[in-house]
Amino acid sequence: MAKLYFYYASMNAGKSTTLLQADFNYRERGLHTMLFTAALDDRAGAGRIGSRIGLGAEAIAFEPTTDLFAVVMAEHARRTVGCTLVDEAQFLSAAQVDQLAALADKANIPVLAYGLRTDFRGALFEGAARLLAIADSLTELKSICPCGRKATMNLRVDAAGQAVREGAQTEIGGNDRYVALCRRHFTEAMEGGPLPHAATA
Ligand SMILES: Nc1ncnc2c1ncn2[C@@H]1O[C@H](COP(=O)(O)OP(=O)(O)O)[C@@H](O)[C@H]1O
Ligand SMILES: Cc1cn([C@H]2C[C@H](O)[C@@H](COP(=O)(O)O)O2)c(=O)[nH]c1=O
Numbered sequence: 001m002a003k004l005y006f007y008y009a010s011m012n013a014g015k016s017t018t019l020l021q022a023d024f025n026y027r028e029r030g031l032h033t034m035l036f037t038a039a040l041d042d043r044a045g046a047g048r049i050g051s052r053i054g055l056g057a058e059a060i061a062f063e064p065t066t067d068l069f070a071v072v073m074a075e076h077a078r079r080t081v082g083c084t085l086v087d088e089a090q091f092l093s094a095a096q097v098d099q100l101a102a103l104a105d106k107a108n109i110p111v112l113a114y115g116l117r118t119d120f121r122g123a124l125f126e127g128a129a130r131l132l133a134i135a136d137s138l139t140e141l142k143s144i145c146p147c148g149r150k151a152t153m154n155l156r157v158d159a160a161g162q163a164v165r166e167g168a169q170t171e172i173g174g175n176d177r178y179v180a181l182c183r184r185h186f187t188e189a190m191e192g193g194p195l196p197h198a199a200t201a
């Protein structure tokens with residue numbers, strides 16, 4: 001029976017890289033894959049998955065209204081889909097996560113979803129909350145705080161490098177806007193303390 005997998009992490013942990021490696025692995029075995037990423041996250045170009053290590057691939061850009069079950073099943077009727085891979089899964093709606101679960105349960109297509117667990121305030125994203133609730137498999141990918149602990153949180157910073165405490169949940173950006181930190185250093189920064197540096201942490 002196929003499964004719904006959720007690989008979650010803070011930013012800059014290698015989620016997109018791992019997705020692209022998994023996709024390559026399926027394809028080099030001769031299996032047909034479908035890649036999705038959030039339309040609103042266009043850092044690598046619209047409908048493109050890009051990793052900081054330089055890998056990239058074209059993907060289908062999902063909107064809040066996209067029926068992922070219908071899109072994959074339409075392709076599956078044409079050519080057997082061996083695996084569906086979704087980047088920026090935090091931006092899925094709960095209903096879209098249920099559509100991914102249906103792909104595993106009704107069509108026996110494995111689904112690998114990669115995304116953030118929490119936002120810049122430490123609150124769950126809708127897609128992540130639903131994935132944490134119903135995925136068959138949960139795997140945390142690791143990145144490192146400057147202090148050496150596991151970085152589980154995402155601090156949003158302004159142009160001056162100061163912590164941002166208020167704002168919309170969605171704000172697209174990369175290493176210029178977000179810093180992955182351990183919970184202790186995230187909390188200190190949110191309380192007005194300095195950001196850790198490797199030498200001082
Ligand atoms: N030139 C490089 N060589 C090796 N690793 C790199 C390079 N550039 C960035 N990385 C690593 O790639 C990871 C970020 O990968 P990425 O897939 O973009 O992350 P995510 O999707 O989780 O935000 C980080 O661990 C970073 O240290
Ligand atoms: C924490 C947080 C992140 N985002 C956005 C910023 C990026 O565009 C993506 C995550 O990128 P990754 O490197 O692929 O992990 O999510 C956001 O909109 N709101 C947030 O609170």
Ligand SMILES: [Zn+2]
Nearest residue numbers: 145147182185
């Ligand atoms: Zn730390």
